[in-house]
Amino acid sequence: MRLVVDLNRCQGYAQCAFLAPDVFAMHGDEALLYDPHAxxxxxxxxxxxxxxxxxxxxxxxxGPDVPDPPGPAGGDAAGRGPSGVR
Structure with missing residues (x-):
């Protein structure tokens, strides 16, 4: 199971860390840490x-497991290769 957290939307209420502490954890008062591949x-x-x-x-x-986007040598998240071209 793959998890995605919109960290711009997250307000640090920590309900997730309370209900699923093996997957979510608060770091300080506002920073959420989580396992994206729970x-x-x-x-x-x-x-x-x-x-x-x-x-x-x-x-x-x-959905089907999708590999993490390639690093700089392999292109970017927009699907462009190392040269910047799709």
């Missing part, structure tokens, strides 16, 4: 955390 055994807790988020900042992506 284990399937955590699904129930994660779904509760998603539902409890007051600003709806958490998305569960159940």
């Amino acid at each position: 284990d399937e055994t955590q699904r129930e807790q994660v779904l509760r955390a998603v539902a409890a988020c007051p600003v709806q900042a958490i998305l569960v992506d159940d």
Whole structure:
């Protein structure tokens, strides 16, 4: 299960860290740390955390596993290769 958190939307209410502490954790008062590739055994807790988020900042992506975007040598997240061309 892949998780995406909109860290610009997250306000640090920490409901997710309370409901799924093995996946989400607060670092300080406002910074959220989370495992973007949460284990399937955590699904129930994660779904509760998603539902409890007051600003709806958490998305569960159940689609096929998509590899992380390539680094600078392999192009960028927009799909452009090292030369900047698609």
